[in-house]
Amino acid sequence: xxxxxxxxxxxxxxxxxxxxxxxxxxxxxxxxxxxxxxxxxxxxxxxxxxxxxxxxxxxxxxxxxxxxxxxxxxxxxxxxxxxxxxxxxxxxxxxxxxxxxxxxxxx
Amino acid sequence: xxxxxxxxxxxxxxxxxxxxxxxxxxxxxxxxxxxxxxxxxxxxxxxxxxxxxxxxxxxxxxxxxxxxxxxxxxxxxxxxxxxxxxxxxxxxxxxxxxxxxxxxxxxxxxxxxxxxxxxxxxxxxxxxxxxxxxxxxxxxxxx
Numbered sequence: 001x002x003x004x005x006x007x008x009x010x011x012x013x014x015x016x017x018x019x020x021x022x023x024x025x026x027x028x029x030x031x032x033x034x035x036x037x038x039x040x041x042x043x044x045x046x047x048x049x050x051x052x053x054x055x056x057x058x059x060x061x062x063x064x065x066x067x068x069x070x071x072x073x074x075x076x077x078x079x080x081x082x083x084x085x086x087x088x089x090x091x092x093x094x095x096x097x098x099x100x101x102x103x104x105x106x107x
Numbered sequence: 108x109x110x111x112x113x114x115x116x117x118x119x120x121x122x123x124x125x126x127x128x129x130x131x132x133x134x135x136x137x138x139x140x141x142x143x144x145x146x147x148x149x150x151x152x153x154x155x156x157x158x159x160x161x162x163x164x165x166x167x168x169x170x171x172x173x174x175x176x177x178x179x180x181x182x183x184x185x186x187x188x189x190x191x192x193x194x195x196x197x198x199x200x201x202x203x204x205x206x207x208x209x210x211x212x213x214x215x216x217x218x219x220x221x222x223x224x225x226x227x228x229x230x231x232x233x234x235x236x237x238x239x240x241x242x243x244x245x246x247x248x249x250x
Contacts, residue, residue, distance in 0.1 A: 087217060087220075088116050088118065091116060091118040091215055094142060095118055095213075097141070097142035098122075098129075098142040098213075099120070101141050101142045102124045102128060105128060
């Protein structure tokens with residue numbers, strides 16, 4: 001059992017960042033420019049959000065000419081599934097112990 | 108109402124013991140301590156309780172509980188909170204006991220996994236559950 005592993009959860013806690021990531025997953029690689037056009041926030045804000053996503057291993061930048069392109073790194077989401085897996089493992093183990101206790105209990 | 112739009116962990120098992128007996132193991136504090144965690148649980152709706160385990164990292168090892176539903180010997184639900192309200196998790200654990208020919212079918216659902224700050228969740232236009240819907244597709248592609 002453990003609490004949120006950072007920085008993945010910090011990165012995903014923000015709705016704007018989730019929207020940016022979802023768009024990269026759905027539509028593929030895009031420039032900061034293109035992302036900004038649809039983000040509803042300024043380019044520096046988008047760049048800052050992308051930097052947080054990059055730190056969490058969720059996106060990867062690629063420099064091309066004067067533009068920076070970003071693409072999603074869906075593998076970065078893996079720990080999220082693992083985090084849920086911790087709880088499944090916890091309960092599976094507790095079920096074993098419960099069964100063991102029931103065998104020892106009187107009616 | 109218990110939220111169902113978020114992610115859940117479900118564990119089910121057929122037990123060779125009657126529901127009444129399983130119910131006791133799920134609701135009597137001393138018995139719970141033997142298989143789950145040390146606790147001060149009481150099966151009374153509204154009752155707050157805590158479950159204690161070893162502190163890990165920044166977490167004090169305390170699970171904060173509150174009894175939500177008590178319907179012996181069929182259904183038990185309680186809140187299961189870890190960490191502080193802003194960054195921790197706030198889930199609900201629901202136990203369902205169904206009598207079978209050989210004993211009891213026991214189902215545990217821990218629901219409400221929503222690993223983000225509460226205020227963000229409240230104000231988010233993009234729902235966490237919606238995001239997870241997409242996430243599951245992504246994870247399927249990775250595997």
